[in-house]
Amino acid sequence: MNSFDLIVVGGGPAGIFTAITAAENNLKVALLEKNKRIGNKILIAGSGKCNLTHTGATKEFLEKYGANGKFLKESLNKYSPEKFIEFFKKNGLPLILVEESGKYFPETFSSLDVVNLLKLKLEKLKVTIVHNVKIENISKDGDEFIINTENETYICDKVAIATGGKSYPGVGTTGDGYIMAKELGHKIVPPAPALAPIFVKDYMFEELSGISFQDTKITIWKDNKKVIQNKGAVLLTHTNFSGPGILDNSRYIENGSSLEINYIGKDYEFLNREIIDEMNLDGKKTVKKVLGQYFLPERFIRRILTAAEVAEDLKLAQLSKEKREILVKLLTSNKMEISKVGSFETAMVTKGGVALEEVNSKTMESKKVPGLYLVGEILDVDGDTGGYNIQAACSMGVLAGKSMKRGKEK
Ligand SMILES: Cc1cc2nc3c(=O)[nH]c(=O)nc-3n(C[C@H](O)[C@H](O)[C@H](O)COP(=O)(O)OP(=O)(O)OC[C@H]3O[C@@H](n4cnc5c(N)ncnc54)[C@H](O)[C@@H]3O)c2cc1C
Structure with missing residues (x-):
């Protein structure tokens, strides 16, 4: 029975x-x-x-x-x-x-x-x-x-x-x-x-699959309000952002949310100031060399320079205020519109x-x-x-x- x-x-x-x-x-x-x-x-x-x-x-x-x-x-x-x-x-x-x-x-x-x-x-x-x-x-x-x-x-x-x-x-x-x-x-x-990769519109790291960042500041926004902000590892893949920090934050995403990543661990004002100081000290240094001081992978630096339309051999003294601000923004507060969260097939x-x-x-x-x-x-x-x-x-x-x-x- x-x-x-x-x-x-x-x-x-x-x-x-x-x-x-x-x-x-x-x-x-x-x-x-x-x-x-x-x-x-x-x-x-x-x-x-x-x-x-x-x-x-x-x-x-x-x-x-x-x-x-x-x-x-x-x-x-x-x-x-x-x-x-x-x-x-x-x-x-x-x-x-x-x-x-x-x-x-x-x-x-x-x-x-x-x-x-x-x-x-x-x-x-x-x-x-x-x-x-x-x-x-x-x-x-x-x-x-x-x-x-x-x-x-x-x-x-x-x-x-x-x-x-x-x-x-x-x-x-x-x-x-x-x-x-x-x-x-x-x-x-x-x-x-939930606990799934995050896809964004106009993802720009297709070629950088495998690069990861530890202890990265990640923020989820909705209607210009911070939904959550915390730190964790981010992994770039062919099509999306993944890694534990991204997976954890995926739990808070709703329709119309955006994702902001700070790859460099310094805020906008701080990095902007450091680059200006560096320029005053040695304007002949290339922008690429300065970014290299922040322990960022070279392939990533190149991609960021391309996105900001800054030539690899451009000297600090030649970097316009506008371009500097674009670069600093990309590195400290790269805000992207979320297109979707990974499907049930990939969600943990x-x-x-x-x-x-x-x-x-x-x-x-x-x-x-x-x-x-x-x-x-x-x-x-x-x-x-x-x-x-x-x-x-x-x-x-x-x-x-x-x-x-x-x-x-x-
Ligand atoms: C790839 C992956 C890695 C993970 N790694 C971790 C980790 O390292 N640490 C961690 O804490 N969490 C991890 N998780 C999450 C964790 O495994 C789950 O949250 C947890 O197993 C949920 O436990 P549960 O018993 O509620 O459900 P489940 O473990 O999902 O078990 C439910 C069971 O019910 C059975 N079942 C469903 N329908 C029926 C039915 N109609 N009749 C009979 N049986 C049925 C299923 O076959 C399944 O065996 C991971 C998840 C995934 C997908």
Whole structure:
């Protein structure tokens, strides 16, 4: 008989940690996954090295999820990064901190080791794992949930939908959970790609693919107002801006937003003044040589000079005020109209999803359907790169699992 206390739909980090915690809580649990194995996204996380979490106190964590981050206060407090790190240590796969980035990885830098550990843990706790089973719909009949797959029907007292978002559909996340949640009466905030490259109109770095800038000031503008400004790495590709700093900022882009990049780490006034001083000191120096003093890649300097229509051998004394100002602007505040954000195929997470006001952030239970839990990326909350998304998914899973008592909801 396919009857369980809890059925978890989706074997990503959120579903796995819900299942583990509920099973530890003595519930009879089944985990249903449409792929032939669980943890597909864990396998590709951090390019196969699996960046599981980040350094920082819970308060600092909360800031990494934008305005909706406050929803995670309870889950991150109850299951903090320290407890997550402890979990892996206790289970024989300690995490190590890569100091420069603040990211935690398994000491073997292997996503596969993480998935194997979690699978073993589920098996030890006697969680029934069913692979290759796509959930078509979920309904509630009295106190019981009825879960239909193509060939079978499952019955349970509680159900957790942990089907993730719509990004990287190739690994199984095709937005199925939104339909299930909607059918059960939940509102869905329109999903959109996030942690994705940014495309701008008249992109000028097609030839400079591979050049990157560390600790770059990035600003997103909308209607002449700053939406967000922070620092991060920027990578130039053939067609767009990418790199962690760009991916993080992509979460804040709306129609009509623009992107501003400061490649040089000095503001407009400062750089302008420095170039004037340099000109007064030695007007025979070429403009190109002066820009070289700022540790910019040569190919990049050439491209900027071309964009400003400044010849490579032009001397400082010959540089007009107008051209100097164009150059300084390009380097310190290169503002560009955004044409689009990368598609769901390339986005690392999905923003939008099940509306948070209909889910109890202290238990992860639906406020509309007792016994229904919603965990992980399916919800309208998403974080920066750096381990914040897996941590959030697992913290939500643990909170849900801890909140569940055996027996039917009244
Ligand atoms: C390339 C890439 C790299 C990433 N790297 C990192 C990183 O290093 N660190 C980090 O913190 N985050 C990373 N992320 C983001 C992170 O992987 C996700 O935010 C996280 O996995 C979300 O967890 P989840 O359990 O909510 O959903 P998911 O991990 O997406 O899991 C959902 C599961 O549900 C299953 N499913 C969907 N529909 C059904 C259905 N109808 N029936 C049955 N099963 C179903 C899916 O197959 C999937 O296994 C990365 C994402 C990508 C795409």
